[in-house]
Amino acid sequence: MDESLHTFTIKTTFAHEDEGTASSSAASVIKIVENVKNTFPGVVTSRQLSRSMKVILEPKGFTLDKTLLVTSFCCDEVCRDLEDELKKNFGQNFNLGGIAGFPFGGNAAFGAMAHHVPTDGHIIICYGPHVGIDFDGVVGKVNRRGHTGSGACCNTAIGALAYVKAVKTGCVVISSPEVNDPTDAQQVFINHILMDEADRLLDAGEEKEMIELPHAIFDAQGKLLKRIMDKCCPSDIREGTKIALLGGIQINSPEGTPEYFLPKKFHLLNSNGEFVEDMTASLVEEGSKDIKQVIKETRLKAQMDAVKQNLVEVPIMEG
Numbered sequence: 001m002d003e004s005l006h007t008f009t010i011k012t013t014f015a016h017e018d019e020g021t022a023s024s025s026a027a028s029v030i031k032i033v034e035n036v037k038n039t040f041p042g043v044v045t046s047r048q049l050s051r052s053m054k055v056i057l058e059p060k061g062f063t064l065d066k067t068l069l070v071t072s073f074c075c076d077e078v079c080r081d082l083e084d085e086l087k088k089n090f091g092q093n094f095n096l097g098g099i100a101g102f103p104f105g106g107n108a109a110f111g112a113m114a115h116h117v118p119t120d121g122h123i124i125i126c127y128g129p130h131v132g133i134d135f136d137g138v139v140g141k142v143n144r145r146g147h148t149g150s151g152a153c154c155n156t157a158i159g160a161l162a163y164v165k166a167v168k169t170g171c172v173v174i175s176s177p178e179v180n181d182p183t184d185a186q187q188v189f190i191n192h193i194l195m196d197e198a199d200r201l202l203d204a205g206e207e208k209e210m211i212e213l214p215h216a217i218f219d220a221q222g223k224l225l226k227r228i229m230d231k232c233c234p235s236d237i238r239e240g241t242k243i244a245l246l247g248g249i250q251i252n253s254p255e256g257t258p259e260y261f262l263p264k265k266f267h268l269l270n271s272n273g274e275f276v277e278d279m280t281a282s283l284v285e286e287g288s289k290d291i292k293q294v295i296k297e298t299r300l301k302a303q304m305d306a307v308k309q310n311l312v313e314v315p316i317m318e319g
């Protein structure tokens with residue numbers, strides 16, 4: 001039987017909604033932290049990510065008044081927490097993203113963004129897919145506000161994975177709309193592009209496919225973003241503009257637990273879009289610091305600076 005793409009996507013994505021047994025408790029919060037770190041080694045909290053980017057980028061000229069923050073994250077409401085943390089340090093964001101975090105704004109949005117950059121300023125581009133981990137430790141699901149159990153996350157990615165598996169196994173005939181039909185254009189594009197990653201997703205097996213999925217989508221997004229930047233850099237970018245390019249995977253956790261990000265790429269580029277410096281290791285190192293200690297040291301330094309400013313200089317009289 002023929003099935004419309006939309007019916008297939010919704011049916012497969014939301015087949016296990018509001019399941020799961022665990023709820024918020026001290027033990028489940030600790031378990032979330034352990035699960036996230038074991039499943040995605042190298043993660044940092046969203047708060048630590050934003051703070052670390054500030055520490056690394058501010059000395060390079062990426063100050064609040066001279067920076068335009070650009071994001072390409074999924075439409076899902078659980079993806080806004082990360083943007084909120086980044087906005088605290090770099091101001092309001094220009095959004096390139098559509099479903100699953102693909103930069104569907106394309107050349108037109110990128111070109112417009114380039115003209116919004118403050119005079120003599122710089123650009124931070126952050127992109128990536130997202131994946132949830134629920135209170136039971138299930139990857140690919142998250143406990144959302146107002147729900148009794150957990151549900152799929154990222155919906156689009158999981159719908160696309162189901163499409164790839166259905167096509168590969170030939171178990172269902174799906175009627176996909178034309179890609180030029182805007183009502184389903186983004187999902188059709190993602191399904192199509194994820195077919196290129198089918199082997200690695202099937203090889204991962206059911207146990208690991210939800211971990212492999214965001215990595216596969218990340219690679220596909222990187223290729224699309226490169227095409228956009230190859231088209232727009234340097235023609236749309238003022239000479240001398242620096243571009244900090246951060247790519248990684250957002251890990252969404254249930255309400256009341258920290259949001260995480262796995263940095264996979266943090267590069268400094270010039271206005272031609274050419275590689276200048278790899279800052280990934282510095283980001284992970286800075287992001288792994290004990291935040292309480294960092295806050296303590298920052299406050300102490302601010303107090304010392306204030307004391308120094310108030311010191312009255314007494315000239316030494318000779319004679």
Ligand SMILES: [Zn+2]
Pocket residue numbers: 074075076099100101130153154155156157
């Ligand atoms: Zn999503």
